[in-house]
Amino acid sequence: MKKLMNSASDYVDEVLEGLVLAHPRLSLGGSARRVVHRAEGMRRGKVGIVSGGGSGHLPLFTGYVGSGMLDACSIGNVFEGPNIDSCIEAIKLADGGAGVLRLYGNYGGDRMNFDMAGEFLEGEIETTTVLGTDDIASAAPEESAKRRGVAGIIYAYKMAGAHAEEGADLAAVTETARQAVAATKTIGLALSPCQVPGSAKPTFEIAADEFELGMGIHGEPGLWRSKMKPADEIVDEMIGRLLAERPAGHRGRVSVLVNSLGATPLEELLILYRRACAKLGEAGLEIVHPLVGPYATSMEMAGASISICFLDGALERLLAAPSGSPFWEVK
Amino acid sequence: MKKLMNSASDYVDEVLEGLVLAHPRLSLGGSARRVVHRAEGMRRGKVGIVSGGGSGHLPLFTGYVGSGMLDACSIGNVFEGPNIDSCIEAIKLADGGAGVLRLYGNYGGDRMNFDMAGEFLEGEIETTTVLGTDDIASAAPEESAKRRGVAGIIYAYKMAGAHAEEGADLAAVTETARQAVAATKTIGLALSPCQVPGSAKPTFEIAADEFELGMGIHGEPGLWRSKMKPADEIVDEMIGRLLAERPAGHRGRVSVLVNSLGATPLEELLILYRRACAKLGEAGLEIVHPLVGPYATSMEMAGASISICFLDGALERLLAAPSGSPFWEVK
């Protein structure tokens, strides 16, 4: 696989340098320059929100740093968790004296390092944790706490971020993030792999006429493979699986995110979104604030994910609130 | 090549349906539903701006319909010009009684159809034409009027659109578009092809370790092919060629657009942008309002283009003015 890069070892650092050059509202910090944070600094008294994870998922995670969203992100190597120092530094940079929520995907390395960072700062900064667990293909519903976090985590960023911006305290912001995660379900499909810079091989192999449903964002195996099918059929199955997880008592308004894994173009996302609208309409659901585009990618992987965020009044209000992050602005 | 679609014959129509569902500020109109226009309608007395072209380049062209940018776009089949009816309808939908600027890329089919549409409406709606000609690889400098329009045309959309929104008359808006086109130079590179829906083959072939400089956005041959090189070397050549076209007397402020042709991920664009910043800095140029992302694509083609817009005070003011199009918002 061809990559426009200089060397595998400089890949992440140069990406981050480019990111903050292109988006002056973001700053690059930390002893190893692996923390992206808000250039204007933390507002005293505001609850901080940090996220982070491996590189290779732009605009996740760093693209959502901004007012009404995240305050800082710690960044690991491609598809590896952020190291402990960057987690400590991110939490410190997000500290406005009102505590810091750690809000990130449920991956082993990320969890261990954010946990250690929190322990390290014990007595100094109060921290809480909410893990993104929206990927319904990564564990059965009974084990939903073990699921991985994928694209749908951006709803939790948005809602918790808006709540923190409004001045809610750490417990309330944490509870909002928890609710946003619980309300959001995602399923993905992959058409072709990506390749980790420096690696000799793509992350997986798949035939030229096959796709895989439920694949993980690093190319981990999914639910099944099949020959290519018409897009509408694929969407019908994805929406069916997502609606099977509709929370009891949900009232009928949802947001939808149709996300490119990287190489899949906007044209195809829109074909998927068109059908998703029809199916959700049939199910009596009303869509508000849809998102269609590359929101959480795996570099040049081809494929897409669909997320549904089952809204209630409070979450919907926070979804519509202003935010100033480079890749999700709301005014 | 795998595509998430239902059928080649429904591809464009379903994409456009998805587009207006996802972006309620856009409306789909025209007898064959091949015109995208502003849902709120035209403001009386405002100069209208229409663009258009073949499908397969999202967010071009339709994604730039909105306040302070375009009023309507006519849409052709993938990589074919818009047909005459859609051009006529787009011009009518953009008519606010103050004339309509036709602003589109310099491609044979597009030109013939927009010309015929203008002739058809003679005596009814006053029209002017400015052609995007930013692709420096498509003709020598002496023949710059014959160059094709690629990603850099969005600067003309933005500046002419802002000028029209301010109430400038048709002649002034047309002159702004002309200046914006003259100020903008683009060069692209391709890593891998795309495939037109329904076609049996990709648009071109290229070895697994090669790239091509100066390739057209439909896969037309470029200046040269070479084995992959470090990104910085490639950027240096691209920037060098762009700076060779710096207008005489230009004062030193530029905007830069690093654009993905589709499959190339944001990570790689940022590596290119990082180097572009360094080279432009060395040349004594200051970058304002940079754009890094998928702004004008060729579906799943991998590659990138770099555009430089050599600003003067008037153009810079219009670049910074508000705009409300879905894929380029400025507040």
Added chain:
Amino acid sequence: MADIRIETLENAIRIANSRMAALEAELNAADSKLGDGDTGVMLARVLGKFGETDIGAGTDLGAAFQALARAAAAATGSSLGTLFATALLTIGKATKGRETARWSELSGLLEAALDAMIRRGGASLGDKTVLDALDAVVKATAGLADAGEIAAEASKAGNAALAAFLDKPCKIGRARMFAEKSVGIDDPGMLGFVRLVDALADRD
């Protein structure tokens, strides 16, 4: 042989469509050398639409040509398709209200179409486009009145033009930049035109 009438047109459309089955890939391949590779798929779509267009109901030959022009213009906005529509519209205007045209008029009708295409597209004779093959056919069929002879001469002239231009450089569009590369390569529009003329002349 009989005059040119609506059935002549219908028959030509059938022949062109069946020839297109094999021609589509050949034209795409020719266009993909220096262009965007869509000449065949576009022409197949336009001719397919002709097959679906009902032109047999009336007796107005000009109206039939104009209906085809509208079908072509609705089906595509590509360069060649638009020029094709322009040509049909021109011939339609010239034969408006008539039930038949004589074969001896054909060269003149094509010449009018050629002029309209030159005005619309802005290219010149000699640029290595479909225009050059059409021009050769116009000249070769001038003064002829017999359908069979016209078909044979048109086919011969078209192929001669194709051969004559093979080693010339292309002077329009992006291919102009690669003038040297276009030497030794057929222009896809010219190739399509000549192949279809061959099919109509039954000289595949």
Added chain:
Amino acid sequence: MADIRIETLENAIRIANSRMAALEAELNAADSKLGDGDTGVMLARVLGKFGETDIGAGTDLGAAFQALARAAAAATGSSLGTLFATALLTIGKATKGRETARWSELSGLLEAALDAMIRRGGASLGDKTVLDALDAVVKATAGLADAGEIAAEASKAGNAALAAFLDKPCKIGRARMFAEKSVGIDDPGMLGFVRLVDALADRD
């Protein structure tokens, strides 16, 4: 044989690094079956950093272990790398300020590391992770004092654990979802650990 000292560590790092040259691809391949395919590249990077870390200057064995822990933690945030750092930190704390450790202490030091890794990672023995191979080594080397014997028993026990778990299902991470698929496949972390123990025991 002599005690465990900083040179022992330096020597082990050299051996591990030279073994890694071939092991990297094997571990990536093992991880790519159900994981993200990066175990090898990550471990190679961490061991490479160890090679660049100066631990030979002082005489504090514990400080040397801690320096390695810091190097691992700086080089990666992956699961295995972080657990590796956790283990080194634990052993470093236990040997802090000492110039040497006896080989008879090794089993106990590894057991403390194992406990710390269980606490940090939240996995259990039996889940089919690196922990199970380490546990087998802890048990097989308990009570032994001779370096050669320890190496031989550790290698034997590690390989036995690998074999014993081959046909068991994985119970952590995403692979858990595909428990049936994990049957017959080595866990990459366990595989890496056992292969490196083999190399240290000179039993490649």
